[in-house]
């Protein structure tokens with residue numbers, strides 16, 4: 460078999476492939492595995508009941524069901540959902556927005572593939588454009604998305620210790636340089652893997668910088684406001700014509716319907732719709748149809764704020780308590796959990812690499828993600844990149860507790876403690 464450059468690049472070993480493999484096999488094959496590795500949202504009964512009601516309404520309405528199953532949507536996705544979303548954003552945040560500013564994709568992951576390659580990569584004149592990630596560690600799912608090599612420019616953060624065992628990454632604006640080859644800036648907020656929420660001030664500064672250089676700021680809002688609202692600190696969502704805001708129904712509890720949402724200028728939305736036609740004809744309709752009914756009376760906001768947010772916040776605090784108890788005696792620091800589904804832990808005197816730690820823990824039926832995947836091109840010469848791990852706390856609390864306890868034992872044994 461002779462694969463093209465594309466075939467080789469997209470089938471070689473990558474962090475996201477390993478992560479999805481681990482997730483798939485842990486879910487399907489190994490009941491014993493304590494899965495703190497993936498980003499699967501929890502199954503929250505109250506939320507699942509709401510989805511069931513929506514689905515029941517669809518099934519009970521035969522013409523609607525026939526249309527949903529039997530028709531392709533347009534390339535930008537289901538129009539009534541897009542209209543309802545635009546109204547919701549207008550009402551909540553006073554954004555000047557219509558359905559023409561919203562495009563759906565088959566999951567936000569595939570929306571990112573489109574967006575990244577719309578801006579980054581080879582230009583008509585042969586020059587190359589790059590995407591700037593102004594704060595790494597950043598989402599593992601971007602790493603391999605570029606159709607060409609050397610796709611990202613990354614910047615290390617400032618590390619601020621908040622107390623002996625808590626820290627926060629901050630954008631290092633002094634090191635941020637927007638050279639002519641930068642075509643877009645991209646951040647996840649809340650950030651996967653760290654649970655960081657960039658401050659309003661940091662986001663505004665990035666938006667100003669982007670505008671000054673006439674490039675878009677892409678904000679990955681997969682965990683953010685107004686839904687699924689997995690965000691535990693005060694933060695304002697920001698959107699204007701120079702911002703591309705990416706959202707998703709996945710962390711609301713619907714990863715299976717694969718629905719991503721891009722909010723952008725009408726020109727960008729039109730381009731993404733055109734690319735949707737080429738790549739997949741049109742986005743799937745199920746997510747939009749389930750969520751459409753939840754837009755009425757702002758139910759999607761209520762369920763996010765009153766059920767999803769407190770659910771994850773409480774889980775984060777409980778996982779932190781176990782860490783404090785079990786990691787006592789280790790030199791560790793946790794990134795302040797401000798949102799998303801993860802705890803990001805830095806073991807300052809880890810005697811092996813985080814990948815070796817991942818492998819050792821996997822043998823003990825504990826799955827975490829090695830932090831080095833999230834540091835892009837800065838892995839080789841930055842010691843910090845080998846000393847962090849990501850763990851999710853979305854699983855059952857007993858699973859999280861048992862996994863942390865096993866991890867603590869392994870770390871103490873490694874250090875002869």
Ligand SMILES: Cc1ncc(COP(=O)(O)O)c(C=O)c1O
Pocket residue numbers: 498565566567568569598600647650651679681706707708709714717718719
């Ligand atoms: C920060 C971030 N962005 C995007 C995605 C992609 O999500 P989906 O394709 O399910 O919408 C994820 C999934 O974990 C994520 O964590």
